[in-house]
Amino acid sequence: MKGNLVLRVVSKFLIPLIVLFALYVQFHGDFGPGGGFQAGVIFATAFVLYDLVFGDGSARAVVPPGWLHRLAAVGVLIYGGVGIYSLLAGRPFLDYSALADDPVHGQHLGVLLVELGVGIAVFSVVLLIFYAFSGRSSRR
Amino acid sequence: MTLWDHLPVLVVIIPLMAGPLCVLTEHPRAAWIVALAAAWLSFAAAVVLAAQVSDTGTISYHLGGWEPPWGIEYRIDTLGSYVLLIVTAIPALVLVAAKESVVHEIPESLIARFYGAFMLAFAGLAGIVATGDAFNVFVFLEISSLSSYALISMGRDRRALTASFEYLVMGTIGATFILIGIGFLYMMTGTLNMQDLAERLPAVLETRAVRAGFAFLTVGIGLKLAMFPLHLWLPNAYAYAPSAVTAFLAATATKVAVYALLRFLFDVFGFEFALRDMPLDHILMILGLAGILTASLVAVFQEDIKRMLAYSSVAQIGYMVLGISLASTTGVIAATLHVFNHALMKGVLFLALGAVVYRIGGVTLRDFAGLGRRMPWTMASIVLGGLSLIGVPPTVGFITKWYLLLGTLEQGLWPVAILVLIGSLLALLYVWKLVEAAYFEPVPEGAATVREAPWSMLLPIWLLVGANIYFGMHTEVTVGLATQAANELMGLRP
Numbered sequence: 001m002k003g004n005l006v007l008r009v010v011s012k013f014l015i016p017l018i019v020l021f022a023l024y025v026q027f028h029g030d031f032g033p034g035g036g037f038q039a040g041v042i043f044a045t046a047f048v049l050y051d052l053v054f055g056d057g058s059a060r061a062v063v064p065p066g067w068l069h070r071l072a073a074v075g076v077l078i079y080g081g082v083g084i085y086s087l088l089a090g091r092p093f094l095d096y097s098a099l100a101d102d103p104v105h106g107q108h109l110g111v112l113l114v115e116l117g118v119g120i121a122v123f124s125v126v127l128l129i130f131y132a133f134s135g136r137s138s139r140r
Numbered sequence: 141m142t143l144w145d146h147l148p149v150l151v152v153i154i155p156l157m158a159g160p161l162c163v164l165t166e167h168p169r170a171a172w173i174v175a176l177a178a179a180w181l182s183f184a185a186a187v188v189l190a191a192q193v194s195d196t197g198t199i200s201y202h203l204g205g206w207e208p209p210w211g212i213e214y215r216i217d218t219l220g221s222y223v224l225l226i227v228t229a230i231p232a233l234v235l236v237a238a239k240e241s242v243v244h245e246i247p248e249s250l251i252a253r254f255y256g257a258f259m260l261a262f263a264g265l266a267g268i269v270a271t272g273d274a275f276n277v278f279v280f281l282e283i284s285s286l287s288s289y290a291l292i293s294m295g296r297d298r299r300a301l302t303a304s305f306e307y308l309v310m311g312t313i314g315a316t317f318i319l320i321g322i323g324f325l326y327m328m329t330g331t332l333n334m335q336d337l338a339e340r341l342p343a344v345l346e347t348r349a350v351r352a353g354f355a356f357l358t359v360g361i362g363l364k365l366a367m368f369p370l371h372l373w374l375p376n377a378y379a380y381a382p383s384a385v386t387a388f389l390a391a392t393a394t395k396v397a398v399y400a401l402l403r404f405l406f407d408v409f410g411f412e413f414a415l416r417d418m419p420l421d422h423i424l425m426i427l428g429l430a431g432i433l434t435a436s437l438v439a440v441f442q443e444d445i446k447r448m449l450a451y452s453s454v455a456q457i458g459y460m461v462l463g464i465s466l467a468s469t470t471g472v473i474a475a476t477l478h479v480f481n482h483a484l485m486k487g488v489l490f491l492a493l494g495a496v497v498y499r500i501g502g503v504t505l506r507d508f509a510g511l512g513r514r515m516p517w518t519m520a521s522i523v524l525g526g527l528s529l530i531g532v533p534p535t536v537g538f539i540t541k542w543y544l545l546l547g548t549l550e551q552g553l554w555p556v557a558i559l560v561l562i563g564s565l566l567a568l569l570y571v572w573k574l575v576e577a578a579y580f581e582p583v584p585e586g587a588a589t590v591r592e593a594p595w596s597m598l599l600p601i602w603l604l605v606g607a608n609i610y611f612g613m614h615t616e617v618t619v620g621l622a623t624q625a626a627n628e629l630m631g632l633r634p
Contacts, residue, residue: 073256077161
């Protein structure tokens, strides 16, 4: 799709907005609709779009596939880590109130961290799946 | 809260966190150490938990500090602690043996991720047992299923990929059915907590939505259970998966599905509705018997021993289903005992097959020729595991057959008792084929000399053989726990 000038220009314009929207969905998830899962998928679509428009494998230069499974594991660990922190603080697993002195603040922080873990894991897995499918043609 | 109060959740969390840690190590040996340590920690937690439950009764743990039925509750009763013991013990032992066999069978670059998937499957299975929330059961079921699809696809044979895909399709249908079933129950009661469901369901039992939900749940769990005739995914999946995975899944995955079936039939719906008002008792009895007979018969004619034992697993599941279908305390004792005992026998057999693959390279009947002289210890364990499978005293197999026969005779079902005995005879036939090849046939000409399996494989195999015989002679622990679990299941709605 290298010849499509309009597509390239519009994508270049759109990709930052997609990323920004993903971050909005991510960090606004505890107040309104959204959350880590949706944000992760939206974030990944920005890279998928980049790869589709600017040729096979160009997203790979930005996010190497070797990182992604590590990133997915880190996402799960962030989620579980929050739970284990509250467990070590003498509260039930995933009791966010343990995260701060003020329970309301703690709940807020807990959801934010957990959703961050979800977002990272979902982003990496969605992009991994895309790489797995698109990788076949570029290997020729 | 001290650490001891967190055990219900720790049993699940330790393997769940070990999964991503294994991936992050990216080193075969380091990943193995993390997985092994986590599995044994989880097993230790399950042992302490079982002691706690027998001291103080059912333990309820509120995730995130939210009271049930609003929050997610982990609920460990006698049945749960009993099944947790086996679900955590088997992977702990399998991982000891897995070190050599995984290096042998799986490409080095994938080993760390293999252990990651292994621990996730482990966490999913433990989670199904620990949770008291119907939707949580579905989530953990998907965690364990998705990771076991990945594990099966890592087999050396390329047919592992199609086997894994078949399982993926069937397993997804099963999981979807379970989700639809839970959805119907939620629609009618507005709750997902199992205890709460059990309280609210009687008022709406006569509605079509609940009956449809019941049907969806039963068929969905039946698919996961590999209940005849929904077992078609199982033989290929077990035959082509890596040896360690076969041993792990054969000994735990279907057992956990039996546990889920018991939970939903007896705790959530109550057996009077599930097995008396609905004709499920007759259906389960016919399917159980058909499974025992056909799968045993097919097993007799298998050349690939892994496939033979996979079909034998389908038959053994038939025994458990038959025990449930009796809808009596003795029947449920037989089913819960067989959950435990079958895990012990199949653990021995599939681990020993892993050792044979490791030394000989294959497990067809031809590879077994003269194996009794080439790998005496491994072969002896296969014979003992086989005896347990047939149900010869003093092995655990005898104990379950005994209770199953008692249960059928209690209700005067002579023909069923005779069919169960015929099933045992068929088991004798296929185990005899192995013995004949291993001890009465000469070692093939020009076969390379092989050594006995390494001790890291023999140790877990013989520990399990020991358990097969120990629990066959000292039945107080297992039968005591199973009896108590059965009484709790039957007594919830007297």
